[in-house]
Amino acid sequence: MLDFQMVVGGQDRAAENGEWIESTNPFTGRPWARIPRGTRADANAAVEAAAAAMEDPAWIALSASQRGALLRKVGDLILANAERLADLEVQDNGKLKAEMLGQLRYLPQHYYYFGGLADKVEGAVIPSDKTGMFVHTVHEPLGVVVAITPWNSPLLLTTWKLAPALAAGNAVVIKPSEHASVSMVEFVKLFHEAGFPPGVVNVVTGYGNECGVALVEHPKVAKVAFTGGDAGGRAVYQSAAKSLKHVTLELGGKSPNIICEDADIEQAVKGAVSGIFAATGQTCMAGSRLLVHEAIHDRFVESLRRFVSAAKMGDPMADDTQIGPVATLPQFEKVLSYVDIAQGEGATLAHGGRAYSGPGCEEGWFIEPTILTNVDNSMRVAREEIFGPVLSVIRFEDDDEAIRIANDTPYGLAAGVWTNDLSRAFCYTRALKTGTIWVNAYRVVSYAVPFGGYKQSGIGRENGQEMIKEYLQTKSVYFNLEKEVPNPFVLR
Template sequence: MKTYSHWIAGQFQEPASGEWLDTVDPYQGEPWAKIPKGNAIDASAAVSAAKTAMTNGPWATMSATARGKILRRIGDITLGNIDQLAQMEVRDNGKLLAEMSGAIKNVAEIWYYYAGLADKIEGSVMPMEKAGIVGLTSREPIGVVLALTAWNAPLNFLALKCAPALAAGCSVVIKPSEFSSVSSLEFAALTKMAGLPDGVLNVVTGLGQDIGAPLVEHPDVSMVTFTGSDATGAKVYEAAARHMKRVTMELGGKSPNIIFEDADLELAVAGAISGIFGGGGQMCTAGSRLLVQNSIKDEFTDLLLTAARSVKVGNPMDASTQMGPMSTAPQYQKVINYIDIARAEGAKCLLGGKPATGPGIKGGQFIEPTIFTNVSNSMRIAQEEVFGPVLSVIGFEDEAEAIEIANNTLYGLAAGVWTGNIGRLFRVSKALEVGTVWGNTYRTYSYMMPFGGMKQSGIGRESGIEAVNEYLETKSLMISIAETRPENNFVPR
């Protein structure tokens, strides 16, 4: 069992506490590595390294083009280590190996994308109302960025936060989830091989209260970017606000997947299955509320059950497995509790609803694909994020009711709309209070498209060009070119 250390200032450093935490393989149900149990001393060391890299090191004076070349080499090295990184992700969080190889390739593409944007950040010459004054704006890195990443997709979140931050010229301290930190530590060491200067990217691990809180509160951290639950996000937001730090938050969701009667039902069933059982439902965008028009509800539910019964649950390293374990023991128990709550509230369990057993299932963290009907949108199972393979089927009469039900939630991350009517697709998409709408598809992600939520699903955007803007400050410069002294035009502010 390998023991890891923090990655600070371009090298591995043991935790100040001299203590480590076990990280558990969710399939085997046993520890497979040890990660540092960090504290405020480690937090300070990491932030200091990042601050130094931005002010005194080569990163501070490097051209944007040179930064972009380093980011491109990070993408190259990612591709060169697909197998190693994919297997680490599977061991750490139970994701399917069959999916992770493609996911790591996508991580490399994220680095390539922002490598190309690094020297495309431009200022402006501004029109001025004052004669003899030239106005210029420049875009400058915001400073040291703290990236708090979630356990369900560590390397993906690392890339989505760090690649645009580095393209903007920032330095980063990453604090991954204590449940899945290994791949982030290994990846950080790979970036040195790409020529990334020491201190530009640091990874420290441990519990939120021990090291996460000191990082958020650190005066030299200028920005916090967080992915996780809305409850934890609210605490991070509150702490950051006390020091006027900029934040981006990618939080929870209770996404509606809306099936109209004129949809291609075969495609819609496949989208519904992928939308909730892909990744074991451990996705912020999980289509956990399946809204089906009443005229086709019975037919569609029968098709759905047939497809769901064929989902193979088991060893995530097996290429034929379609759904692996819950990534953490606490998450497993949370999902089991929500299944009990749904039954108590009167929902009818059509499929699953209990721990999964059978060949290839170990570790005690497996849950059967679960489908509930007779669900009211007011039930907790329809309003609260379960983050597991639990689907609620809810009927609706018409377009107006579908929109009303879809928007009747605290969340606003994503939605799916399945219809053969293009006019309806545009109308409903416009009416939905979410950051992303998928039309006749689901879980179609692109690093080129802005991603983020409305309402309690978050603040700011990741992916696309908009992500780089989150890590930049706009500075105004006004220069007098007048040949005579201008009149006193003092305007109090």
């Protein structure tokens, strides 16, 4: 059993109450590490450390170019430590080593990108209609930012918040999921190694209702950036609204992956697999609703079933493993319960649907990749986010019906469209109410491309040039160039 500490003000910190939370390896089902069970006092200490950093010349007196240099150095350190950090993430959340190592090796690009963007944030000289006035704007950091991140891709989704927040000059307190905190506390140490002053980057571990709430409620916090489920997002939004904090929310999805009758079936099958069975379905952008044109429905489902049947389940550390375990025991039980709910509502189990304990998977939380057919869009399995390897297949007759079904959801995070007709593809991209649309692809993200949702899938965007403005506030400055002040009783 390994013990890991929080990082507050540049120092390792145990929980004030001395208590711990065990982290369980989803592949073995056994505890392997402990993290501090942070309290309100620990949360307050982290915010105070971040607030102090926002008054410290060692941070606030740095030029934007100097901040960018620090971020680029972090990128180099992440690359040097990618293997070690990926191993920690796999033990924490059970995702494939191949995926987590790929994410870690790509992560430096985010810090190079926002490091380069740090000194490209420019104010403006505004031609004013007020004669005798010289007017300009400047952009300044918000202050203390709290980043609350989930267990499925902790370092990647934290980076989506952390890189632009630091490029803009803020100080950050990270609250990772209690199910995946180990890689985070080791990750944060790289920022101090790179030369960031103490308190600029902090991490508090523990439960949301014990230390997470305290972070959101703290009066010195200017912004909360949250990734997680819609219920958690609503709670964060309501709490942050009490003190009018800035908020970015990247929430859940029930994303449609649409297969038109002219699609390349072989490639579209791969796209369906990528949409829902990659990462064991534990991704907010999962293409969990597969809309298939009735003309190819049966052939497509059979091809998909054969493809999935050959997928190798097993040790997520192994190079040839394609599907790993579900990350937590409660999630494992939840996913299986939805399979029962779906069949109770009339869906047909076409493949999987059971716990798996085959060779090499005897101890972990494995679920067979599950395909449900005869799903109606009104069923719970088609409307509620499951966050597991469960695919709901829905027939459609024509493009209008596909668009109607696709948009008939409270979510709007992502969508996929598979067609060889360019005009049809453009029609879909215009009609679908979702933040990201892939045409003949699925589950592709970039540090340079905005990501976020419509409707209940969130507020704001992450990644891309515009993202840095989510962590800045604008100040307008008027210089009076005239010697006389006109009538003081009248608005100028």
